[in-house]
Amino acid sequence: MRFSPLLHALLLTVACCSAHAADSTLPAVQVGIYQDPFGFSSPSVLNVGLNGGLASGPGGFKSYRRAFLIFDLAGVVQPITGASLTVTPTEYVSQGGSVAVVNGTLVVTPLSNSSEPFSVFEVTTPASVVGAAHVGGGFPPVTNSAGIAIFNDLGDGAVFGSFTAARGPLAPLTLTLNDAAVSALNSHRGEQIAIGVRHMGQALGGGLFGAPMNIQHLQLSTLAASHILQITTAVPEPSQTALLLGGLTLLAVRLQRRRDERA
Numbered sequence: 001m002r003f004s005p006l007l008h009a010l011l012l013t014v015a016c017c018s019a020h021a022a023d024s025t026l027p028a029v030q031v032g033i034y035q036d037p038f039g040f041s042s043p044s045v046l047n048v049g050l051n052g053g054l055a056s057g058p059g060g061f062k063s064y065r066r067a068f069l070i071f072d073l074a075g076v077v078q079p080i081t082g083a084s085l086t087v088t089p090t091e092y093v094s095q096g097g098s099v100a101v102v103n104g105t106l107v108v109t110p111l112s113n114s115s116e117p118f119s120v121f122e123v124t125t126p127a128s129v130v131g132a133a134h135v136g137g138g139f140p141p142v143t144n145s146a147g148i149a150i151f152n153d154l155g156d157g158a159v160f161g162s163f164t165a166a167r168g169p170l171a172p173l174t175l176t177l178n179d180a181a182v183s184a185l186n187s188h189r190g191e192q193i194a195i196g197v198r199h200m201g202q203a204l205g206g207g208l209f210g211a212p213m214n215i216q217h218l219q220l221s222t223l224a225a226s227h228i229l230q231i232t233t234a235v236p237e238p239s240q241t242a243l244l245l246g247g248l249t250l251l252a253v254r255l256q257r258r259r260d261e262r263a
Helices: 004-013 145-153 179-187 238-262
Strands: 017-025 030-036 046-054 064-072 081-087 089-102 103-113 117-122 160-166 172-175 192-200 211-220 229-238
Touching: 017 064, 030 046, 030 145, 046 117, 046 192, 081 160, 081 179, 089 160, 103 117, 117 179, 117 211, 160 172, 160 179, 192 211
Parallel strands: none
Antiparallel strands: 017 229, 030 064, 046 064, 046 211, 064 192, 081 172, 081 229, 089 103, 089 211, 117 160, 117 192
16 A cells, blocks of 8 residues: 555654654652651651650650651653652660559560551652751750651651551562652752651550650661662653654655645
């Protein structure tokens, strides 16, 4: 079957629409945590979860920390089609207990978990604001309301994915990010994006008098570059780009000839 030059040009143009996938590795440019109930931030210790707090019970006190990871998408131009996140842990701790009175005797029961869940969240606060220092705590304690708002934002939005920390030798943890994450990453192409990490487990122990000091956290490396965002983008094939140019050129020549014939 013979095609007219015009149809041939159109076919060449359509053929150029295919693309290949390209992977890019982006290390985090900044990391840190926010604490509740005082709202301070810190880049020096990334212990995500319940950290040294008394569990439920009269007078119980809980101190939670959520982490942020900031990545720079300034050089990303093409649409992102997939992504994964790798975090590097340095410590996993799960220890606590319950306190109760049994036959007039105060009994402390040690408790622990062999593993605990964590999730990664969308952060709507601009990365520049998340990365700025927020001061709180001290004596008498001062609460930083802006820091508390960021703490909430690090774990209350859309879930990008989840992973489990467990006892045993520590190794980098990699999770595939979902469609919500890919959409958020695309909306931040050309700028920085902050991602939140939150402990999703329940506090150990409790009881009538609260519980001993609980530590249930995953400590992440403070070396920002050890946390990696891997993205896949759609990149036009060079050969297909050449076909596009050739097809458009042929189309232009054919249209010009038709104009000349009608003149």
